[in-house]
Amino acid sequence: STLVTAGVYLLIRFHDLLCVNNFMFIIGSFTMFMSGLGANFEMDLKKIIALSTLSQLGVMMMILSLGLWELAFFHLLSHALFKSLLFLCAGVFIHSMGDIQDIRFLGGMETGCPASSFFFVACSLSLCGFPFLSGFYSKEYYFSESYMMLNMNFFMYTAIIMGTLFTVTYSVRLGYYLFFKNLGLKSLVHLEEHMVMIAPMSVLFITAVSAGSAMSWFYFPSYLVFLSSFFKLSVLFLVLTFFMIMYQLMIILDLYILAITSKWIHFLGTMWFMPLLSTYMISPSLHLGRQLIKFVDQGWVEAVGAQGSYYLLSKKSSFFDYFFWLNIKSYLVIFLMFSVFIIILI
Incomplete structure (x- = not known):
């Protein structure tokens, strides 16, 4: 979760050579859009988390393109904490289910792995920017600073909002398949949690919850941002609204079936035919x-x-x-x- 952001860290180190770059913003927004949309149709647990990391990589590039290199580094640190815990929880689920990575066979994980399930839900909420978790502070600063900039256009605002909403949708979808859908193979596999894994995951959980506020209070200056209540609460309102909509959609229909039946959705869900470009052409x-x-x-x-x-x-x-x-x-x-x-x- 941190090695893939090494390129962003290198750009942060050489931030003096960069300025407000609209081209970098467009590339970051397309990366965030493609990976976030692809994660909503993926069935592999590790691929979903990897696409989530790619989406947050696009967010970091967008923040850096606006000249906010300190905020990009802040988001890199907070993202590294809860995303590493997400990968550990995914490893526990896969190992407990006999190396099964398909989320359609991983239902009911909260009964066999309660601690890992709790950590997974907390990190997913932090990834969505739930208030007072680690990921909330970096995203809150990001939205506030972007709204205050005068060179922002409608496309930039739309890209920021869509990236946040896609993060919510694939997080809710993943949580629904893992914890609410009773189609797992728990009757065939012995589910258990070991303290060897729970101990480091507990330490990461504490940092994933509290490190965001600690870094924002002690290491970064307090920005005086004047925004109306509408702008401050609009993002949270959209996140909660899409949370409920996505949960109801997962109950009514299956997005994987839509990805197979609809050509347009299949085109968008496969990251614009990226598997064809990366396999058949080479x-x-x-x-x-x-x-x-x-x-x-x-x-x-x-x-x-x-x-x-x-x-x-x-x-x-x-x-x-x-x-x-x-x-x-x-x-x-x-x-x-x-x-x-x-x-x-x-």
């Missing part, structure tokens, strides 16, 4: 590389080079070794016959 080059390795690197090069020389020398040495041992046997036979002949003469 498969000819991979096949060519495999053939080159087979016939050149492991073929003629090895036959003429080191392996061929080794095989030739081994074969010739074994041939001469045969005659060497044959001569020794001949010498022994002649010596034995000569000894017998001497004994007979005596």
Whole structure:
């Protein structure tokens, strides 16, 4: 969760070379939009969390493009805390269910893994920017500063709001499949939690809840932002509204079925046919590389080079070794016959 943001950290270190960059903002918003929308149709637990990390990576790039490098670093730190705990909880779920990563088979996890489920829900709320959790403070500063900027247009505001709403939708969807949908395989697998995992997860949970407020109070200056109550509460109202809407949608219909039946939704849910671009278009080059390795690197090069020389020398040495041992046997036979002949003469 932190290694993938190393590029953002490098840009933060060289923030003096950057200024308010609209192109970087557009790239970050598209990254956040594509990954957030793709996470709403993904069924692999680890891929959903990975797409969530990619979405937050786009958020960091958007914050950095506005010149708010301190706020980008603040969001990087807070995101690293609760996202690492999310990955640990996902590892506990997958290990407890016999290495199953499909969320359609992971229902009812709160009965077998209550502590991990509690940590997972808390981190998901922090990811959505729930008030007074770690992720709330960085996002609150982000919205406040973006509203106060004069160079913001309608597209930028829409991208910020849509990114936040997508975060809520895939978090609610993931929580519904893990905890509210009773279609898991818990009757076939023994669910249990070990203290070896609970102890570090408890430490991360404390930091994921309190580190955001601690960093905002002790390490970052207090910004004096004058915003109306409408702007301050609009984001929270939209988050809660989409939370309820998404929960009702998950009860009524399945977004995975929509992704298969509808072409447009399938196009958007697969990150704009990203699997096709990353697999089928590069498969000819991979096949060519495999053939080159087979016939050149492991073929003629090895036959003429080191392996061929080794095989030739081994074969010739074994041939001469045969005659060497044959001569020794001949010498022994002649010596034995000569000894017998001497004994007979005596």
